[in-house]
Amino acid sequence: MHDFEKCPDRTHTDSIKWSAAPEGVLPMWVADMDIPVAEPVQEALRERVAHPCFGYPDFEQKELKNLVAAHYHKLYDTEVDPDWIVWVPSVMPGVTLAVRLAQGSFTYFVPMYNHIREVTKEAGLPMTEVPMKKTGTRFTMDFTAMEEAVTPETKTFILCNPHNPVGRCYSKKELLEAAAFCEKHDLLLVSDEIHCELVLEGRHTPAFAVNEWTKMHSITLGSQGKIGNIPGLPFGFAIIPNAELRAQFAKGLLGTMACFDVLTLAAYRKLYDGSCDAWKEDLREHLRRNRDIVEKWVQDTEGITMPHNEATYLAFLDCRALVLQSPAKFFLKEAKVMLSDGEIYGDPQSVRLNYGCPESQLREALNRMDEALKKYKSGC
Numbered sequence: 142m143h144d145f146e147k148c149p150d151r152t153h154t155d156s157i158k159w160s161a162a163p164e165g166v167l168p169m170w171v172a173d174m175d176i177p178v179a180e181p182v183q184e185a186l187r188e189r190v191a192h193p194c195f196g197y198p199d200f201e202q203k204e205l206k207n208l209v210a211a212h213y214h215k216l217y218d219t220e221v222d223p224d225w226i227v228w229v230p231s232v233m234p235g236v237t238l239a240v241r242l243a244q245g246s247f248t249y250f251v252p253m254y255n256h257i258r259e260v261t262k263e264a265g266l267p268m269t270e271v272p273m274k275k276t277g278t279r280f281t282m283d284f285t286a287m288e289e290a291v292t293p294e295t296k297t298f299i300l301c302n303p304h305n306p307v308g309r310c311y312s313k314k315e316l317l318e319a320a321a322f323c324e325k326h327d328l329l330l331v332s333d334e335i336h337c338e339l340v341l342e343g344r345h346t347p348a349f350a351v352n353e354w355t356k357m358h359s360i361t362l363g364s365q366g367k368i369g370n371i372p373g374l375p376f377g378f379a380i381i382p383n384a385e386l387r388a389q390f391a392k393g394l395l396g397t398m399a400c401f402d403v404l405t406l407a408a409y410r411k412l413y414d415g416s417c418d419a420w421k422e423d424l425r426e427h428l429r430r431n432r433d434i435v436e437k438w439v440q441d442t443e444g445i446t447m448p449h450n451e452a453t454y455l456a457f458l459d460c461r462a463l464v465l466q467s468p469a470k471f472f473l474k475e476a477k478v479m480l481s482d483g484e485i486y487g488d489p490q491s492v493r494l495n496y497g498c499p500e501s502q503l504r505e506a507l508n509r510m511d512e513a514l515k516k517y518k519s520g521c
């Protein structure tokens with residue numbers, strides 16, 4: 142079992158998570174983990190840095206495409222032709238480009254990852270946000286509501302699977318429903334699957350593998366940014382089985398791929414060639430334990446609820462019963478814990494807590510939040 146309890150001091154490492162936190166504040170916000178990357182990745186990076194030449198790499202990276210394809214086969218029992226893979230600078234530029242391809246307006250469910258909510262500005266295209274259905278604490282996609290929101294101008298549906306911030310890993314049945322909806326309205330299915338290796342329960346199905354229709358009408362985006370904990374080494378890929386769509390997408394990328402980076406390539410090879418599989422398995426086990434700690438804390442804390450996380454290391458805490466003007470500001474000021482403000486995902490009465498960290502750090506954050514809530518509830 143790998144040990145995830147030690148993380149070196151991350152201040153002064155260009156980490157926005159830590160540098161944005163005022164003195165004495167524990168940062169539990171942005172989605173990277175306070176966990177060192179796997180040893181094979183560290184070794185590969187050290188080895189590459191030791192060689193003092195940093196010339197242009199081959200931009201095709203056929204071998205890496207083969208590794209990604211084999212990895213999809215191994216994990217999801219699905220065939221990927223390496224030629225379906227198109228490299229992207231990172232996942233979000235890929236999502237924005239995919240949305241631009243279809244033009245027209247686009248739609249997705251809220252709460253939703255904040256940068257997907259920004260795509261409307263970045264792509265210069267209108268969007269419609271449709272609330273997810275909430276049954277108890279469980280979030281599901283609501284295609285009855287979306288049916289009412291869709292118009293002839295709607296051209297794209299963005300899926301986030303696993304879903305940030307509500308931690309869902311959608312079932313095949315739910316994905317078939319999404320596929321049927323897209324087919325009925327002739328929508329391009331753009332699926333952000335950056336968290337797909339962070340499934341804690343259930344089984345991930347890539348969008349292109351849902352059925353024959355999605356195979357020809359989808360763009361699936363992924364990377365090692367989340368599971369490998371290397372978002373500071375930006376990179377990613379789109380899987381596009383439809384050759385015409387792929388050619389359009391690749392054309393849209395022309396000029397941007399001069400940012401291919403040799404250190405990132407060294408890390409990616411290790412994350413896809415199987416060298417880090419045991420580390421990833423242990424990491425998921427560590428995250429399951431941390432999730433259970435958060436869930437237990439939520440059960441014991443009056444006024445807070447959360448959906449059960451099937452995936453990701455992000456807990457979306459519903460604080461509306463606490464009747465606070467801003468739960469995020471409250472926890473920052475009174476508990477000295479920095480959380481992501483639910484407002485950016487479309488719910489100002491929630492906060493997102495990142496439990497991708499040592500258990501001791503998580504417990505420290507929860508204790509601080511507990512103390513602040515005790516004082517608040519007692520009226521001090």
Ligand SMILES: Cc1ncc(COP(=O)(O)O)c(C=O)c1O
Pocket residue numbers: 172231232233234254301305333335336364366372375376377
């Ligand atoms: C759902 C989702 N998509 C995309 C990203 C960011 O991707 P990238 O940094 O590769 O652009 C994140 C980061 O938190 C995310 O949660």
